[in-house]
Amino acid sequence: QSIPRPARTQPSLSWIDDKAEVKRRFQAKGFPVPKGAVARSEAEALRLFHSLPRPLIVKPRSGSGGRHTTVHITTEAELMRAYQNAALLSRAVVVETELSGPVFRATLIATKLVAVLRRDPPSVVGDGRSTLRALVEEENKHPLRRGPIFAEIQIDAPSAKRELAAQGFTAESILERGARAFFHFKVNWGVGGISYDATDVVHPDNRKLFEDIGTFLGDDIIGIDFMISDIAASWRSSDQCGVIECNSLPLIGNHHFPYSGSPVDVAGAVWDMIFPQTKKRPMP
Numbered sequence: 001q002s003i004p005r006p007a008r009t010q011p012s013l014s015w016i017d018d019k020a021e022v023k024r025r026f027q028a029k030g031f032p033v034p035k036g037a038v039a040r041s042e043a044e045a046l047r048l049f050h051s052l053p054r055p056l057i058v059k060p061r062s063g064s065g066g067r068h069t070t071v072h073i074t075t076e077a078e079l080m081r082a083y084q085n086a087a088l089l090s091r092a093v094v095v096e097t098e099l100s101g102p103v104f105r106a107t108l109i110a111t112k113l114v115a116v117l118r119r120d121p122p123s124v125v126g127d128g129r130s131t132l133r134a135l136v137e138e139e140n141k142h143p144l145r146r147g148p149i150f151a152e153i154q155i156d157a158p159s160a161k162r163e164l165a166a167q168g169f170t171a172e173s174i175l176e177r178g179a180r181a182f183f184h185f186k187v188n189w190g191v192g193g194i195s196y197d198a199t200d201v202v203h204p205d206n207r208k209l210f211e212d213i214g215t216f217l218g219d220d221i222i223g224i225d226f227m228i229s230d231i232a233a234s235w236r237s238s239d240q241c242g243v244i245e246c247n248s249l250p251l252i253g254n255h256h257f258p259y260s261g262s263p264v265d266v267a268g269a270v271w272d273m274i275f276p277q278t279k280k281r282p283m284p
Helices: 019-029 042-051 076-087 132-139 158-166 204-217 266-274
Strands: 036-039 056-060 070-073 093-097 103-109 112-120 123-125 180-182 194-197 221-227 242-247
Touching (some): 019 242, 042 093, 056 076, 070 076, 076 093, 103 204, 103 266, 112 266
Antiparallel strands (some): 036 093, 103 112, 103 221, 112 194, 123 180, 221 242
């Protein structure tokens, strides 16, 4: 149920999926990460709350899929609820400044960047006359949202109502032409998120950053989740970007089945790494 791995292992495998340890080590190395730290008590969480730019995001130290994660935190009361929620899954809780923008999944095989996928939360763009409900109904007609990969946007789900409320919208709001409304903070396919291949437009500085991270981790198969408003612009020119987590068993199928754009054969790159003797050779 997971991708094959070479027999050899690296020390980084013991902490690559630990969000707190990744943050600590990457900060020391100079790799960009969101401002924040780990809290092991409500008092520590409050100290971080008053020292960081808001809004904040609170998440457990371990786990994936955004479970027990709370976003858009601007008050002490919201922080306490978020901390208690995350602490149900992990005694150590990450409190950090919330970044904005899409999540880019960079997949490295043998420390080399193979593919970058832009992953967006479920959203629609206004036309100046249609309600959000009508726009969602139209978007849900897209044939790829019939499964088995991409799901329909659930505008009446409690999570969608909360996300819309945070933006000052309801399902009956009419967006200005070109304005965008989001229905979840997650980019997961199951909540209506979509993806675009962005491999060919990655800025050289960002490509080097990903491969420097791959060399630092030293592992053969790595997924890096990186937030930045524009992957075609250098991370050095943005103070609102950073690595939000790393994955030792990245879901490479994401790259084979983008919502739009060309698929990238990441599985082939894994195969060639593990079985180099089978690489295609030019005909004589």
